[in-house]
Amino acid sequence: MAYYQEGMERASRDEMVALQNGRLAGQVRHVYENIAPYREKMKEKGVEPGDIKSIGDLGKLPFLTKDDLRDAYPYGYLAVPLSDCVRIQSTSGTTGKRVVAFYTQADVDLWDECCARAIVAAGGTNEDVVHVSYGYGLFTGGPGLNGGSHKVGSLTLPMSSGNTERQIQFMADLGSTILCCTPSYAAFLAEAIHEEGKIGDIKLKAGIFGAEAWSEEMRRDIEKNLRIKAYDIYGLTETSGPGVSFECAEQTGMHVNEDHFFAEIIDPDTLETLPEGSKGEIVFTSLTKRAFPLLRYRTRDICVLSRKECSCGRTLVKMSKPMGRTDDMLIIRGVNVFPSQIETVLLGQGYPANYLIVVGRVNYTDTFEVQVEMTEEMFSDEVRFIEKKEAELLAALRSMLGISPNVKLVAPRTIARSEGKAVRVIDKRKI
Amino acid sequence: MIIDQLAVFSENKAGMLADITTLLAEADIDIEALTIADTADFGVLRLIVDAPKKALAVLKLGGFVASLTPVIAVKTGNDPGSLAKVVRMFAEAEVSIEYLYAFVAREAGTAFMILRVEDRDAGAALLAQNGLGEAFKM
Incomplete structure (x- = not known):
């Protein structure tokens, strides 16, 4: 067994708790002193930094949501001078639900180290060629695994997404051994490799796949088709990016890098902290990040935590694959999509806010259709005019969401109106 | 008309x-x-x-x-060249046609053309000049 930071990954429970207690107390002071909106939240709850002495006191702290971050966009939750920051990353979406996260060099380093742990857990060493086909840019996938691969000392191929032919050529010519991308892109690549008859030229041994939901069945398919072992990885921009947790060879959940990110499970309705083994919303507290240190950030992901002994030797707590969401966020082709973003675009373009999102999956790739009802304003006896309006709507949706839906105009009054909660999403994916 | x-x-x-x-x-x-x-x-x-x-x-x-939508209806003969004659008239006057369709009328030997042109007033004037602007019954 190999570990990237064995001391942390295999720390005894006492060592870990002592470390977490010390880090939390310091972090709360740092946040209180430097983040005004959170200081206000603490004052409202009547909590002072001195009240938080250990992890056991965590429940006294207020929660944070994406809305809090959005309201404080862009600098409200920045806890250090901008001159100390070296990087930003951002969630998808150009308005509405966007969150911009800031990183000091130390923040980037600890994020990279978390990804390095994931790569080593997947069998990576400095002999490996790590092929990163996550998108690079504001999306955290590419930069995160890229940084982790550097830390491990592997040869890093910063492929980014797209251009499948070139991906396969580099994979074959440069002998890529570890593939990092979304699971749907891995499945797509596998298919393309077989179509080109190149599976014999591919030396992959492992894959690290995350940023979207995938089933156990999909994992086995990818493993069989690429002749690799496939590992899950989890993270979110708000906490850093991929590497908040990662899978080991046991493939029974993801070890949380809890020396950096403390995980709690709460009841999303009562907001009470739930005991180990309960199913609920996973909440993260950053213990070490300086620039964008979020305390008790509600992910909206439904998970279970487990401290069952793991055959890999790591003592880090394990979280299950997210089993659902407590909000209406959809993850489509790795991109976070909120129905409210689509509503914003429709209203902005003068359409009624009556729409239907239909998500499906064909050949492991998500399909994404937005159905909009035809209106008098959009109608014309000329098809060209309607198509122009349709193209404008598509461009506005793409700019808001970061991915392109298929816009379908439907007859008026065919999208069901309901008296209570409107059905806005049909998700046909069986994950 | x-x-x-x-x-x-x-x-x-x-x-x-x-x-x-x-x-x-x-x-x-x-x-x-x-x-x-x-x-x-x-x-x-x-x-x-x-x-x-x-x-x-x-x-x-x-x-x-x-x-x-107001469109131009033209009555023509139902014989070779009738359609071409009207369309050529629009082309020469540089009035763009968005779309058109034609159908045979009930009155024997006649047909109708329906034209949607970019500049409807110019189109109507053009028809009047050529003696095709009169009202008629379909």
Whole structure:
């Protein structure tokens, strides 16, 4: 067994708790002193930094949501001078639900180290060629695994997404051994490799796949088709990016890098902290990040935590694959999509806010259709005019969401109106 | 002459055309001509009917998106060269045609052309100059 930071990954429970207690107390002071909106939240709850002495006191702290971050966009939750920051990353979406996260060099380093742990857990060493086909840019996938691969000392191929032919050529010519991308892109690549008859030229041994939901069945398919072992990885921009947790060879959940990110499970309705083994919303507290240190950030992901002994030797707590969401966020082709973003675009373009999102999956790739009802304003006896309006709507949706839906105009009054909660999403994916 | 053409949005879905035509039939509306412009997702039905305003009201009441568009109707002979003559007239006057369709009239030996032009006033003036602007019964 190999570990990237064995001391942390295999720390005894006492060592870990002592470390977490010390880090939390310091972090709360740092946040209180430097983040005004959170200081206000603490004052409202009547909590002072001195009240938080250990992890056991965590429940006294207020929660944070994406809305809090959005309201404080862009600098409200920045806890250090901008001159100390070296990087930003951002969630998808150009308005509405966007969150911009800031990183000091130390923040980037600890994020990279978390990804390095994931790569080593997947069998990576400095002999490996790590092929990163996550998108690079504001999306955290590419930069995160890229940084982790550097830390491990592997040869890093910063492929980014797209251009499948070139991906396969580099994979074959440069002998890529570890593939990092979304699971749907891995499945797509596998298919393309077989179509080109190149599976014999591919030396992959492992894959690290995350940023979207995938089933156990999909994992086995990818493993069989690429002749690799496939590992899950989890993270979110708000906490850093991929590497908040990662899978080991046991493939029974993801070890949380809890020396950096403390995980709690709460009841999303009562907001009470739930005991180990309960199913609920996973909440993260950053213990070490300086620039964008979020305390008790509600992910909206439904998970279970487990401290069952793991055959890999790591003592880090394990979280299950997210089993659902407590909000209406959809993850489509790795991109976070909120129905409210689509509503914003429709209203902005003068359409009624009556729409239907239909998500499906064909050949492991998500399909994404937005159905909009035809209106008098959009109608014309000329098809060209309607198509122009349709193209404008598509461009506005793409700019808001970061991915392109298929816009379908439907007859008026065919999208069901309901008296209570409107059905806005049909998700046909069986994950 | 200028007449009202009825346009109706039709999603590409089984039964849409049947629903539209049934509604019109129930309202006792006579369809003189019909053409469909379609894309992969939807179609636009264009109809010449005997009572366009009533037809529009009926369709809207039935939940359809529909509109009336003034178009040019020209009566021509139903013989070789009639269509070409009218179209050439528009071409020479540089009046662009968005779309057109033609149909045979009830009166033996005659046909009608329906033209949607970019500049309707110029189109109407052009017809008047050439003695084709008079009103007539379909």
